[in-house]
Amino acid sequence: MEWHETLYNVLTQINNVVLICIGIPFMLQFLFMLLSWLPKKQFKKSDKKHRICVVIPAHNEEDVIYDTVKLLFDKQTYPKELFDVYVVAHNCDDRTAERARAAGATVFELNDPDPSHRRVSYALKHIYDKVLETGIEYDFSIRLDADNHINDDFFSLMNDAFASGVKIARPYESALNMTQNQFTRACGLYYIFDSRFSSRVRERLHLDAHVNGPGSLTDMKIIKEIGGYDTKSICEDTEFCFKRMLDGYRCHFVEDAVVYEDLPSSFKDTLNRNKRIASGNVRLLGRYTLPMLWNTVKQLRFSFIEQILTYMFMIICLILCTWLPGYYIYAFTYLGVNGYFTNDAVAAAGLVGPGFWQLLLIVGAALVFLFFFVGLLQGFVLVLCDYKKMGAKKRRELFSGVLLFPAFTVVYCITMAIGLFSRPKWNKINRNTGGTLPVSSEETEPLEQEAALDDGSGKEKSE
Numbered sequence: 001m002e003w004h005e006t007l008y009n010v011l012t013q014i015n016n017v018v019l020i021c022i023g024i025p026f027m028l029q030f031l032f033m034l035l036s037w038l039p040k041k042q043f044k045k046s047d048k049k050h051r052i053c054v055v056i057p058a059h060n061e062e063d064v065i066y067d068t069v070k071l072l073f074d075k076q077t078y079p080k081e082l083f084d085v086y087v088v089a090h091n092c093d094d095r096t097a098e099r100a101r102a103a104g105a106t107v108f109e110l111n112d113p114d115p116s117h118r119r120v121s122y123a124l125k126h127i128y129d130k131v132l133e134t135g136i137e138y139d140f141s142i143r144l145d146a147d148n149h150i151n152d153d154f155f156s157l158m159n160d161a162f163a164s165g166v167k168i169a170r171p172y173e174s175a176l177n178m179t180q181n182q183f184t185r186a187c188g189l190y191y192i193f194d195s196r197f198s199s200r201v202r203e204r205l206h207l208d209a210h211v212n213g214p215g216s217l218t219d220m221k222i223i224k225e226i227g228g229y230d231t232k233s234i235c236e237d238t239e240f241c242f243k244r245m246l247d248g249y250r251c252h253f254v255e256d257a258v259v260y261e262d263l264p265s266s267f268k269d270t271l272n273r274n275k276r277i278a279s280g281n282v283r284l285l286g287r288y289t290l291p292m293l294w295n296t297v298k299q300l301r302f303s304f305i306e307q308i309l310t311y312m313f314m315i316i317c318l319i320l321c322t323w324l325p326g327y328y329i330y331a332f333t334y335l336g337v338n339g340y341f342t343n344d345a346v347a348a349a350g351l352v353g354p355g356f357w358q359l360l361l362i363v364g365a366a367l368v369f370l371f372f373f374v375g376l377l378q379g380f381v382l383v384l385c386d387y388k389k390m391g392a393k394k395r396r397e398l399f400s401g402v403l404l405f406p407a408f409t410v411v412y413c414i415t416m417a418i419g420l421f422s423r424p425k426w427n428k429i430n431r432n433t434g435g436t437l438p439v440s441s442e443e444t445e446p447l448e449q450e451a452a453l454d455d456g457s458g459k460e461k462s463e
Contacts, residue, residue: 064147320413
C-alpha cells in the first residue's frame with residue numbers, strides 16, 4: 001500500500017470518529033426539541049415572603065444602570081421592604097455610581113489597579129463580601145447585569161421556587177432588544193432555544209439547569225458556606241454552576257421568571273460576546289471534565305455528562321469550521337486525482353455509473369434542505385409558543401427572524417471558533433438601547449421601552 005493510500009485511510013478513520021463525537025451532542029439537542037411538548041415545571045405559590053438581596057456588577061454603565069435599578073423598585077410586585085439592591089461600580093470613570101444611587105441602590109465602589117482583576121468575578125466577590133458585612137440576614141440573592149430588566153413578578157416567582165426547596169436556579173432568558181433589527185430577531189431565537197427547549201426538558205427530566213448569570217438565584221447560606229463568591233475565571237457564572245454541582249447541589253429552571261438582556265445586534269457584537277463565552281468556557285471544560293466524569297459515578301447524576309456534552313459545542317464549532325471542510329476538500333481531491341470519480345470506477349464500485357454526480361448533487365441538496373428545515377422548524381415553534389416573552393406584540397413581528405435562524409447558526413459557529421483563541425477583557429459596553437421592556441407573566445402585551453435611538457456603534461460585550 002502506497003503512503004498516500006495509508007494517509008487517506010488514517011484520515012478517514014479519524015474523520016469517522018470526529019463525526020461520532022459531533023453527532024452525540026447534536027442528538028442530545030434534537031432530543032430536547034422533540035421533548036419540548038413536556039409541560040413546564042410550576043412551583044407552588046408560597047405565602048411566606050423571603051428577604052432578597054439583588055447584586056449587580058457594573059463597569060461604566062451610566063447609560064443603563066438607572067433604569068435597571070429604578071424598574072426593580074417601581075415594577076416588582078414583591079414587597080419593597082423585603083429586597084435591597086446592591087451595585088458595585090468596578091473601576092468606573094463615569095457616573096455609574098451616581099446614577100445607581102439616584103435610582104435607589106446601595107453602591108460599593110471598587111477601584112482595583114491590578115489588570116488581572118478586571119473581570120466581573122472580582123466585582124461579584126467584592127459585592128458579596130460587602131453584603132455579608134452588613135449583617136443583614138438575606139435568604140437568597142438574585143444576580144443581574146447592569147442592562148437586565150425582569151418581568152414584574154420575577155421576585156415572587158423566584159420566592160416560590162426557593163420556598164419549594166430550590167437553592168440555585170436560573171430564569172428564562174429573553175432579549176430586551178428582540179425586535180431591534182433582523183439580526184437581533186434571529187440571534188434572540190438562538191439564545192432563547194436553550195430556555196424554551198433545553199432548560200424546560202432538563203427540569204422535567206430532573207437534569208441540572210445551566211445556571212449562567214443573569215437573573216440567577218443563589219441561597220445565601222451557600223454564599224456564607226463558601227466564604228463569599230469563590231470563582232475568578234472569565235466565565236465565573238459557569239464555573240460557579242460547576243462547583244455547586246460538584247458540591248452536590250441541584251440547579252433548577254424557573255420558567256415563568258423572565259430576564260431580558262441586551263443581545264448582539266450585528267456580527268461584530270456576536271463575535272465580541274462569543275469571545276468571552278468560548279475562551280472562558282473551553283478552559284473550564286478542560287479543568288472540570290475529569291472531576292465531573294468522576295462525580296457522574298460518585299453521585300449517579302447524568303447531569304454532569306449532559307453539561308460536558310453541551311459545552312463541547314464550542315469545540316465542535318472549531319471542528320466544523322476547520323477539520324470538516326479541510327478533510328472533505330482533501331478527500332474529494334485525492335479521490336478525483338486517483339480516478340475514483342470516473343464513470344468506470346463508479347460503476348465497478350456498484351454505484352450508479354453516469355448518474356453518480358447527479359446522485360451526489362441530490363444528496364448534498366437534501367442535506368442542505370434538512371439543515372434549513374430543522375432550523376426553520378425550531379424558530380417557528382419558538383415564535384409560535386413564546387412570542388410574548390420575546391417582547392413582541394404579534395407573532396408576525398418575529399417571522400423574519402425565523403427565516404434567518406439557520407443562517408445565524410452558521411454565524412454563531414464561526415464566531416465561537418474565532419472566540420476560542422481570544423483573551424477578552426471587561427470593557428465598557430456600548431449598549432443597544434432600542435427594544436421592549438418586560439411585563440408580568442399575567443399581561444398579554446409588553447410595554448414599549450422609552451430609550452434613545454441606537455447610534456449604530458454596536459457593543460462589545462466581554463469581560
